[in-house]
Amino acid sequence: MIYKLSLLNYILSFMKGTLRILLFLFLSSGFSQNKIIDSIQNELRMNPTTTVKMKFYNQLSRALVNIDIVTSEKYNDSLFALSNKENDEKMKMNAVYNNGVLNRMKGDYSKAENFIEKYLAYTNKTKDSVEFVKSIYQLATVQVYQDKKEQALSTYLKAISYIENMKDMQLQKAKILNAIGVIYKNTSQYNKAKEYHISAANIAIAEKDSTLLSIVYNGLGLVSMKQDSTSKALGYFKKSLGIAEKTNNTRVKSYQYRNIGMIYSKNKDFTKAEEYLKKALVLRRKMNNKSAIGGSLSDLGNVYIETNKLDKAERYIKEALEIFRENKTVSNENLMYFYLSTIETKRGNHQKANELLHQYYTRKDSLESLELKEKLNDLDVKYETEKKDKEITKQQLELKSQEAKIQKQQSQNLIMAGLAIFLLLTSILIWFVYQQRQKRKDQEILTLKREQQVKTLESLIEGEEKERLRLAKELHDGVNVDLSAIKYKLTSLLERNNKVIHEAVAMIDKSCEQVRAISHNLVPPALQNFSLVETLQDYCSTTNSIQDIEVSFQTVGSVIEIPKKAEVNIFRIVQELVNNSLKHSQGSEIHVQLSYQENNTIQLTVEDNGIGFDTSETNIEGIGLQNINSRITYLNGKLDVTSDEQGTSYVIDINTKKLA
Structure with a gap:
């Protein structure tokens, strides 16, 4: 059964956020332990x-095992001797347990x-479940x-199965979880290893x-x-240190x-690597x-192989080989043959190097087995322990319970x-509905603005047309009548054959024609009664x-019927451009x-062969284009102006x- 945190990232952030407070509490507990030892x-x-002496010997041996193993062993020897003398079985067995831990160390x-x-x-005999769990942890x-x-x-x-529901055994549980993480790390199952280490860290923090x-940081x-x-590994190692x-x-x-030395070695900083490894x-x-x-x-x-200190490297590797051989740690012992082969290769002794390398691979093939990893994974849900019927039944019940969970x-x-x-x-x-609603509102606002703009332009144009009509009537009914009367009176004097009077009458005729033309320009009679x-x-x-x-003037295509207001605006545009x-x-x-074009478009073109103008610098108001643009906007049209020394062309598409 894998003990995971609900969210890996949550735990990591939690650990970072509370690290300072926890370290203060943890380190304080470390100092108090030293005070307890002194006391x-x-x-x-x-x-x-x-009796008290034996109790103190036991406490000191266990407290000093990670600090001073020699002194720890001395206190345990004293415990063993005194418990034998007093025939105290419990304290004698405590000394046996301590000897197991010391020899492992x-x-x-x-x-x-x-x-x-x-x-x-x-512990089986005494039915002491707490001590039983501690002992099987040490055995594993x-x-x-x-x-x-x-x-x-x-x-x-x-061990985990025994302490699952024992609240006072959480620290022991964390140690076991951490140790399982080490096993998975050693079999290259790194994600599983990390899960177990983080579970142990969670308990250690709590x-x-x-x-x-510090031990869990080491595993991570x-x-x-x-x-x-x-870089992440170095951070964990430094926290642990x-x-x-x-x-x-x-x-x-x-x-x-x-570990820190190994990081520096991996990063090819062999000077720092040697410094830390020597301290270790x-x-x-x-x-x-x-x-x-x-x-x-x-x-x-x-490190010495990498820095070509081959004699020194050989001396250290051979000493390590003897230790691993004596302690029967086969995988480490076999690795030394690989290192020795590398040394001989660098020396140029290829035959000896090949012999050592062959020995390394032969032993390695016998050690590595795909079966091992498969069995380790199977043991997550089923324990391979004693083959007794009672134990098998118990395991099956536990397995079903785990499956249900x-x-x-x-x-x-x-x-x-x-x-x-x-x-x-x-x-x-x-979000989608909101966006659509917002788009509709924006479109409604644009439509309202457009309608308001059209109404404003329409009002302005209607007002302009009314004013033109008023001025035309004034010119036609007022000025033109007065000029006609003056002409009549002057005509009566023509009998005197006065040259000046003849000239005045001619000027009045010309003025009448101009007034009539202006009146027609303001409100063309043809536009009221005829087509555009x-x-x-x-x-x-x-x-x-x-x-x-x-x-x-020229017209092209079949005439398209348009509203009278649009005809008036097109006419006014032509007037202004002309x-x-x-x-x-x-x-x-x-x-x-x-x-008139087939795609329901009217194209109006006004061209001259004049001197032209600079379209990028010309003041629009100066050439009357502001009024034209207002009318084109009202008609939803598009204006294109081209002008050079050969003339000017206005093209309007409606x-x-x-x-x-």
């Missing part, structure tokens, strides 16, 4: 009773296994060092155990290093010196941990996933007759063309379907 040692000096795994199995038999740890990974995992899982947390660092994340230095945990310090070797020699000493010798040997968890996960998908789809739908084509034809003819410039050409072009010809 017990002071009590011993006061020569207490034999020193790397003598055969002795460690014998002592732990003896203590395990004792020894099995790990003996390369009995399958057997070790089975033993660890057996229980505020600094020593355990090793997994990260195996996954080629050296910081805790170990504050709590004076020699064993963990030696681990972290070694010194501490391990002091602790007399043979297996750990062999590991440090191997690490340093590898897994199924329940899976159902909950499916429900949560479905709910999350439903909420996501609902959110997307709400006829009106434009009449306008161009009239303008041509009274101006020096030739004004012509007037601009008359005033500014200095040309001799003006051509107006009205083209879509008749968009006319109001």
Whole structure:
């Protein structure tokens, strides 16, 4: 059964966020432990009773096992001797257990296994479940060092099954989870390893155990290093080292010196690597941990191979080989043959190198087995322990219970996933509806603005037409009548044959014609009674007759019926453009063309052969285009102006379907 946190990222962020507070609490507990050791040692000096002495010897041996293994062993020897003398079986068995731990720490795994199995038999007899779990944990740890990974995992899982519901055994549970993580790391199953290590870290944080947390950081660092994340691994190792230095945990310090050295070695910084690896070797020699000493010798040997210090490398590798051979750690022993082969290759002794390499691969093939990994995975749900009927039945019940929990968890996960998908789809739908509603509102606003603009333009144009009508009537009914009266009176004087009077009458005739033309321009009579084509034809003819410039009109295509308001605006546009050409072009010809096209489009073209103008610099108001643009906007039309020294061309396209 895999113990996971509900969310891996949540735990990592939680660990980062609370690290400072927890480290303060953890380190404080480390300092208090040192004070407890000093206090017990002071009590011993006061020569207490034999029973109290044995209790103190046991406490000191266990407290010092990670700090000073030699002193720890001395206190345990005193415990063993005194318990034998007093015939105290319980304290004697405590000494046996301590001997198992001490021999494991020193790397003598055969002795460690014998002592732990003896203590395990004792706990079975006394029915002490707490001590039983501790002893099988120690036994499994020894099995790990003996390369009995399958057997070790089975033993660890057996321990887990005993403490599943024991609240006061959470720290022991965390140690087991961490140890299982180490097994999966050693079999290259790094994701599983990380899951177990993080579960252990979660418990260590909850229980505020600094020593355990430093060990878990060590495991996480090793997994990260195996996954080629050296920067993350270095961070974990330094965190672990910081805790170990504050709590004076020699064993963990030696681990972290070694691990940090390995990171620097991997990054090819061999100077720093050698520095840290030597620190680790010194501490391990002091602790007399043979297996750990062999590991440090191997690490340093590898560094010396990389830096071509081959004699020194050979000396360290051979010493490590002897230690691994003595402790029967087969995989480590075999690796030394590979290192020795590398040394001989660098020396140029290829025959010897090939012999050593052949020996390495022969042993490696016998060690590696795909079966091992498969069995390890199977042991997640079924334990390979004693083949007794009672134990098998118990395991089957536990397996069913676990399956039910897994199924329940899976159902909950499916429900949560479905709910999350439903909420996501609902959110997307709400967002989509909101966007569509917003688009409709924006479109309505644009439509209202457009309608308002059209109404404003329509009002302005209607007002302009009314004013034109008023002015035309004033000119026709007022000024024109007055001029006619003056002409009549002057005509009566023509009998006197006065030359001046003849000239005045001619001027009055010309003025009457101009007033009539202006009146017709303001409100063309033809536009009220005839079509746009006829009106434009009449306008161009009239303008041509009274101006020096030739004004012509042409129509193309079949006439398209349009509203009278649109005809008025087109006529006014032609008037304005023709007037601009008359005033500014200095040309001799003006051509107006009205083209009715098949795609419901009217194209109006006004061209002259004048001097042209700069369209990028000309003031629009100066050439009267502002009024034209307003009318084109009202008609939903498009204006294109082209002008150069050969003349000016205005082309206006009007879509008749968009006319109001």
